Amino acid sequence: MDYPAFKQFDYSQSIAFARGLVDDLNFSYVSRWKKANPSARVIGFLPIYIPREIIHAAGMLPVGLFGAGDRIPVVRGDAFFQSYICHLPRTVVELLLNGNLDEFDGFIFPSICDVIRNMSGIFMLQSKNRYIRYLDFPQNFDEQIGGVFYRSELERLMEDLQKLNNSGIDTQRLNISIDLYNKNRKLLKHLQDFRAAHPHKMSAVDYYLIRRAGNIMSVEDFNDLLESLLESVKNVEADEEDKIRVVVTGSFCEQPPLGLIKTIENAGCYIVDDDFQLGLGWMKKDTPSDTSDPVNALVQAYLQDSIRSSAVYDSENEKGDQLAEKVKHLNADGVIFCAPSFCDPALLDRPHLERAMDRHHIRHFSFQYHENLGQFHVIKEQAGTFADMIKLWE
Numbered sequence: 001m002d003y004p005a006f007k008q009f010d011y012s013q014s015i016a017f018a019r020g021l022v023d024d025l026n027f028s029y030v031s032r033w034k035k036a037n038p039s040a041r042v043i044g045f046l047p048i049y050i051p052r053e054i055i056h057a058a059g060m061l062p063v064g065l066f067g068a069g070d071r072i073p074v075v076r077g078d079a080f081f082q083s084y085i086c087h088l089p090r091t092v093v094e095l096l097l098n099g100n101l102d103e104f105d106g107f108i109f110p111s112i113c114d115v116i117r118n119m120s121g122i123f124m125l126q127s128k129n130r131y132i133r134y135l136d137f138p139q140n141f142d143e144q145i146g147g148v149f150y151r152s153e154l155e156r157l158m159e160d161l162q163k164l165n166n167s168g169i170d171t172q173r174l175n176i177s178i179d180l181y182n183k184n185r186k187l188l189k190h191l192q193d194f195r196a197a198h199p200h201k202m203s204a205v206d207y208y209l210i211r212r213a214g215n216i217m218s219v220e221d222f223n224d225l226l227e228s229l230l231e232s233v234k235n236v237e238a239d240e241e242d243k244i245r246v247v248v249t250g251s252f253c254e255q256p257p258l259g260l261i262k263t264i265e266n267a268g269c270y271i272v273d274d275d276f277q278l279g280l281g282w283m284k285k286d287t288p289s290d291t292s293d294p295v296n297a298l299v300q301a302y303l304q305d306s307i308r309s310s311a312v313y314d315s316e317n318e319k320g321d322q323l324a325e326k327v328k329h330l331n332a333d334g335v336i337f338c339a340p341s342f343c344d345p346a347l348l349d350r351p352h353l354e355r356a357m358d359r360h361h362i363r364h365f366s367f368q369y370h371e372n373l374g375q376f377h378v379i380k381e382q383a384g385t386f387a388d389m390i391k392l393w394e
C-alpha cells in the first residue's frame with residue numbers, strides 16, 4: 001500500500017490515523033487498497049468473528065462493519081426492520097443503500113443472532129450482484145459433530161472465494177495468513193497487557209480507536225502500526241489518577257459511542273478490559289501455521305481455543321467463570337455490563353453473568369445504550385457512584 005510508513009508514526013500520529021479510518025464512512029482506505037491491488041476483492045463482515053485468515057489467503061481484504069453510530073441519519077434503513085431491535089442493522093443497511101459500501105465485493109454474516117441472519121437476506125435482495133454468505137458456526141464442540149460441520153462450512157467458503165477472486169487458496173498461502181494473524185493477536189495482547197498495567201498512558205478511547213481501525217486495515221498494515229505504537233506508547237507522559245479498574249462487557253457487536261467510553265473513564269473508572277472488538281482476540285492461543293492441513297488447524301482452533309462469547313450456547317456456565325477469572329487476573333475492582341438495547345445475545349447472558357459475579361463477590365452494575373446515544377449524564381452518575389462506592393467502602 002502507498003500508505004505512510006506506520007513504523008515511523010509517533011503516538012499521536014497513530015491515534016490520529018486510526019481515528020481517521022474509524023470516522024471515514026466512505027472507506028477510502030478500502031478504495032486505496034483496491035487501487036494498489038486492482039484484481040483483488042474486498043469482503044465486508046459483520047460481528048463478531050469470522051476466520052479472516054481464509055479471506056486473506058484468497059488475496060482479499062476482510063473489513064469489519066460495525067455500524068455508523070450517529071454519523072448518518074437513518075432514513076431508509078428503518079423501513080427494513082421492526083422497531084424493537086438494536087440499532088446497528090439500520091445504519092449498516094443505510095450505508096449499503098447510500099452507496100458507502102460500493103467498493104465491497106461481498107459480505108459475510110456470521111451466525112450470532114436473528115438480526116444478523118435477517119440482514120444477510122436484506123443484503124441479498126438489495127445487493128444482487130455481490131457475494132453474500134451467511135456463515136454458520138457450530139454450537140457443538142465435539143470434533144466429530146461440530147468439527148465436521150464447521151470444516152464443511154469453511155470448505156464451502158474457500159470454494160466461493162476462490163471463484164470470486166479467480167485464484168486458489170493453497171496450503172502455503174493459508175499457513176502464511178495464519179502466521180500473520182497469530183502475530184497480530186500477539187501484538188494486540190502486548191498492547192492489552194501494557195494498557196492493563198498503565199491505563200493512564202493510553203485512554204480507553206485511544207485504545208478503542210486503534211483496535212477498531214484494525215478491523216478495517218490489512219493485517220500487514222495493522223501489524224506495522226501496532227509495532228510502532230507499542231514503542232511510542234511507552235513514551236507517553238501522564239499521571240496516574242485515583243480511579244478504580246473495571247472490565248466492560250456486553251458491547252461486542254453494536255458499538256458504544258466514543259462519548260460513552262470517555263464518560264466511563266472520566267467518571268473514575270479505568271477500563272482495563274472490554275469486548276468492543278471481541279473478534280480480534282477470538283483465539284486464546286496461536287493457531288498452528290506449519291501443518292499440511294491448515295483448514296483443520298482453523299477448525300481445531302475454533303473448537304478448542306476460542307473464547308466463550310455470547311454467541312455460544314454455554315450449558316456449563318464457563319462464560320461466568322471466564323469473566324471472573326479475567327477480573328481477578330487484571331486485578332479489576334468490578335464489572336460494567338454495557339450492552340446495546342434489544343441485543344438478545346448480550347442481554348440473555350447478562351443474568352447468568354451477574355449471578356456468576358455475585359458468586360465470586362465481584363461488584364457490578366449495568367446499563368444499555370444504542371450506537372447513536374447522545375446523552376451520557378445518567379451513565380456518568382452511575383459509573384461515578386460505582387467508583388466512589390468501591391473507593392470508599394471496599
Ligand code: SF4
Pocket residue numbers: 086087088089112113114115116253254340342343344345346
Ligand atoms: S447488537 Fe446484538 S442483537 Fe443487534 S445485531 Fe448485534 S448481536 Fe444481534
